Amino acid sequence: MTTTADLTYLRPPTATDAHLAETFQPVFERIAEGSVERERDREFPHEQVQWLKDRGLGVVRVPTAFGGYGASLEQTFALLADLGSADPNVAHIWRNHLAFVEDRLNAAPSETNDRWLQRFRDREFVGGGWTEANNGTFADLKTSVRRDGDGWRVDGAKFYATGSLYADWLDVLGRDDDGGVLTALVRRADPGVELLDDWDGFGQRTTASGTANYHGVPARPGDVFPAGERFVYQGHFYQTAMLSVLVGITRAVVRDGVAALRARGRNYPQALDPSPTADAQLLQVIGQVSAHAFAAEAALRASSRTLDHTAAAHAAGDLEERRERLVEGEVATARAQLVIIDAALAATTTVFDALGASGVSTTRALDRHWRNARTLASHNPRVYKARILGDWYVNGTDPVPNLAERGRGGQGD
Known part of the structure; x- marks a missing residue:
């Protein structure tokens, strides 16, 4: 018999505000200490992002049954606001990662998704973006995600690739040979990935929201999903x-x-x-x-x-x-x-x-x-x-x- 627990990895939230504060507020306070200097000097907060990875912010929404903190969305966004008060650049960097975690929690249990939850527990971090470079639109995607043997090949260019310089994985949107829209997760360290620090906005200057180029980057089985199956909210x-x-x-x-x-x-x-x-x-x-x-x-x-x-x-x-x-x-x-x-x-x-x-x-x-x-x-x-x-x-x-x-x-x- 199928139960609701079989449908997704989502579970009723179990975290308390007090425990989340005890866990994360000390790190937020450390991050706040140098935020003005980083802002003034455009110093990228690699160390500060790592502190949060180590503390487990990336699994704050993952249920305790799967090795996370079991926070609700209300609690998660309240934490993100606390982090934004300490340093809004660091808080914005986490947007794409937390969204992809939410997507996998909404997905049906499978070996592939079990592997993604293990990656989250291993503190692997997801960045990237879907917006086409050179004024492209979602309706006119130039980025391609095409079959290549047993896997896939990703080619294209994205902008507003928030968090990319801090990431282990990059979330890329593209079309397959039949015109279908796919999401491909590629490793940042793989050959063919080129990340440019060319974000020239007058604010949020250390979020790594510039260009990401993909030249024949491999995407492995289990790391490519139909975009239409992404979580509805x-x-x-x-x-x-x-x-x-x-x-x-x-x-x-x-x-x-x-x-x-x-x-x-x-x-x-x-x-x-x-x-x-x-x-x-x-x-x-x-x-x-x-x-x-x-x-x-x-x-x-x-x-x-x-x-x-x-x-x-x-x-x-x-x-x-x-x-x-x-x-x-x-x-x-x-x-x-x-x-x-x-x-x-x-x-x-x-x-x-x-x-x-x-x-x-x-x-x-x-x-x-x-x-x-x-x-x-x-x-x-x-x-x-x-x-x-x-x-x-x-x-x-x-x-x-x-x-x-x-x-x-x-x-x-």
Whole structure:
């Protein structure tokens, strides 16, 4: 008799917030210590990413029965926000890995997928990206994944290959000889893989989000999957991972804004009090920034909880329930995107009103918060979300993109 446990590797979450905090917060604090210097010098955080691999962040979602921590999606994204507060570059690097882990957890148990879970337990890390270089689109994929003897051969070029320089594996999207869309996992160290540090964005500068070229790279049996079989809420997952980092940035603005206001030694002649920390208007600015952070965190919690509902429906094999939860997740994620991006951009800008000219010191590097937030906010089309939500509420128009329906949604630019 088939039970729900036979359908996927997903299990009800068992992790506690206290245990996750005890496990990961000390590492996050170490990562935070050098984040300003790394940002200023564009120093890639290889060591910091390794700390997290060693601690097991890559298996945080894997059930304890399979050697992981058994966290829910809500807990996972809350952790990612904590990491984003410490260093948003490091947090963003984990987006592709965590998404591929989620994909394998949603898959049916098999020897192939057992092998992938063992790789995760062995701390192997997945990076890469699906976006075509040279302005290619998902509808016009140039990258190919073609049969080559018993395996496959990958040729093409990708951009926004986030996390690639830190990875053991690269997740590549391409077409086969029949026009079908496949996902191929290739080893970063294999001949024919060329990774370029050519990401020139003014924010998120150490995420290794540049070009990845593939020239006849082998992909082995068991490492190639039909893209249409990817987990159905992956678009929501990718978006929520990015929103988590934005929440972390917004929290960091509160932290750094409070510290900078406390450090001010003088005030303007027009001020309500000669002491900046006693000036009611400056305190009001910090209070408003804290409210932005509160709204962002609440939106993240609410939206990520809906993804746990979708995962549970999928694990139970209830397709009708899964479809309803998928729509619920789409609506919640879109609303969260509007709230969190607005909060992050407002907080990273208005905090300077409380700080005076000293707030723009390159030593403090407070500009990094706006640059990083603006860069993350530019990845996916916020401008369309309110219209889609309105069309759903008023006309009942299905808000779930067709790409997500086919298992190909998600990474924006």
